[in-house]
Amino acid sequence: MVNTATLEKLQGGVSKLQASDSKSLLLKYLTREVFDALKNKKTSFNSTLLDCIQSGVENLDSGVGIYAPDAEAYVVFADLFDPIIEDYHNGFKKTDKHPPKNWGDVETLGNLDPAGEFVVSTRVRCGRSMEGYPFNPCLTEAQYKEMEDKVSTTLSGLEGELKGTFYPLTGMSKETQQQLIDDHFLFKEGDRFLQAANACRFWPSGRGIYHNENKTFLVWCNEEDHLRLISMQMGGDLKQVYKRLVTAVNDIEKRIPFSHDDRLGFLTFCPTNLGTTVRASVHIKLPKLAADKAKLEEIASKYHLQVRGTRGEHTEAEGGVYDISNKRRMGLTEYDAVKEMYDGIAELIKIEKSL
Numbered sequence: 001m002v003n004t005a006t007l008e009k010l011q012g013g014v015s016k017l018q019a020s021d022s023k024s025l026l027l028k029y030l031t032r033e034v035f036d037a038l039k040n041k042k043t044s045f046n047s048t049l050l051d052c053i054q055s056g057v058e059n060l061d062s063g064v065g066i067y068a069p070d071a072e073a074y075v076v077f078a079d080l081f082d083p084i085i086e087d088y089h090n091g092f093k094k095t096d097k098h099p100p101k102n103w104g105d106v107e108t109l110g111n112l113d114p115a116g117e118f119v120v121s122t123r124v125r126c127g128r129s130m131e132g133y134p135f136n137p138c139l140t141e142a143q144y145k146e147m148e149d150k151v152s153t154t155l156s157g158l159e160g161e162l163k164g165t166f167y168p169l170t171g172m173s174k175e176t177q178q179q180l181i182d183d184h185f186l187f188k189e190g191d192r193f194l195q196a197a198n199a200c201r202f203w204p205s206g207r208g209i210y211h212n213e214n215k216t217f218l219v220w221c222n223e224e225d226h227l228r229l230i231s232m233q234m235g236g237d238l239k240q241v242y243k244r245l246v247t248a249v250n251d252i253e254k255r256i257p258f259s260h261d262d263r264l265g266f267l268t269f270c271p272t273n274l275g276t277t278v279r280a281s282v283h284i285k286l287p288k289l290a291a292d293k294a295k296l297e298e299i300a301s302k303y304h305l306q307v308r309g310t311r312g313e314h315t316e317a318e319g320g321v322y323d324i325s326n327k328r329r330m331g332l333t334e335y336d337a338v339k340e341m342y343d344g345i346a347e348l349i350k351i352e353k354s355l
């Protein structure tokens with residue numbers, strides 16, 4: 001049973017959410033029946049429904065509004081997670097199974113913008129959780145440090161183009177940190193969605209970034225997920241970016257065991273990132289299309305793409321630069337997730353040229 005104080009907080013939060021005009025998937029799917037069925041449940045880490053929804057309750061402008069404090073939450077609170085997953089990932093049903101990992105034939109992708117007219121830069125990232133550890137809200141400070149050690153030691157074995165250095169956030173100067181954020185290499189600090197989800201405890205302990213010399217291959221440690229593996233570079237050469245990521249992931253997964261589920265694919269803190277965990281994006285200037293932001297979003301969503309601002313999620317476009325990426329990550333292969341972005345961006349560029 002869940003204790004009275006938690007139940008009261010839960011009830012209060014839900015009343016506030018239901019009285020609001022939040023557009024979140026949380027509000028859409030947290031019906032009275034679902035709430036009553038889940039309010040007294042707990043995972044073996046003692047995570048409750050409150051732990052799952054508190055970010056969406058505190059941040060009424062959430063698009064989604066829910067996180068899994070530990071992997072078991074996807075099962076214990078499935079009545080809420082499943083419809084949200086189905087809505088976000090284009091109809092991935094509770095009876096569906098995410099396909100096995102398949103990076104496909106990397107050679108079949110190309111350069112989206114060889115003339116360099118539209119695409120400023122290209123990035124593909126995936127998330128991974130380390131087997132044997134829960135997600136952020138359940139980690140101890142000792143676990144954070146242990147994980148950081150494992151990650152930095154493992155990555156120090158990378159060679160060739162991937163060879164680089166691990167920089168812990170602890171001890172990093174504010175200037176260096178801000179420069180890395182401004183250059184789009186490092187996660188921001190103080191994300192209110194993550195904070196409300198209890199995902200920033202002991203910050204900056206256990207958090208850090210690894211990157212190669214050119215900053216074309218990067219690894220985030222213990223931000224939203226245990227690991228984020230990132231390949232990025234200026235211009236539109238998606239083939240090169242993707243190839244680098246695939247090589248890196250194939251190498252790293254031989255050294256660190258990652259949490260994977262038969263139905264959900266690779267496990268992540270946020271349900272939007274499950275499955276392939278792949279977000280392939282371009283920073284792109286489409287001045288004619290973007291003259292009407294609502295129109296840009298409408299056309300992008302036709303190709304299953306998501307539009308973000310220049311500094312990422314929950315930010316605005318600066319200098320006409322948008323971050324456009326594949327939206328869904330589940331129910332398709334890694335290759336198909338990237339191809340979805342590739343094909344959609346090719347169409348957007350075609351439309352821009354025709355205007």
Ligand SMILES: Nc1ncnc2c1ncn2[C@@H]1O[C@H](COP(=O)(O)OP(=O)(O)OP(=O)(O)O)[C@@H](O)[C@H]1O
Pocket residue numbers: 121122123125181183184185186187224232279281282283308309310311312313323
């Ligand atoms: N194509 C790109 N070129 C350069 N920088 C990019 C590109 N796509 C994303 N970024 C940068 O990556 C950083 C992180 O962005 P953001 O948090 O939106 O996405 P994410 O890392 O994929 O994770 P999440 O989806 O969990 O937020 C930001 O600085 C953003 O500007």
Ligand SMILES: NC(=[NH2+])NCCC[C@H](N)C(=O)O
Pocket residue numbers: 055061062063064065066193224270272273313
């Ligand atoms: N980084 C993410 N997991 N993004 C997706 C959701 C982010 C935030 N919880 C929201 O609902 O708006």
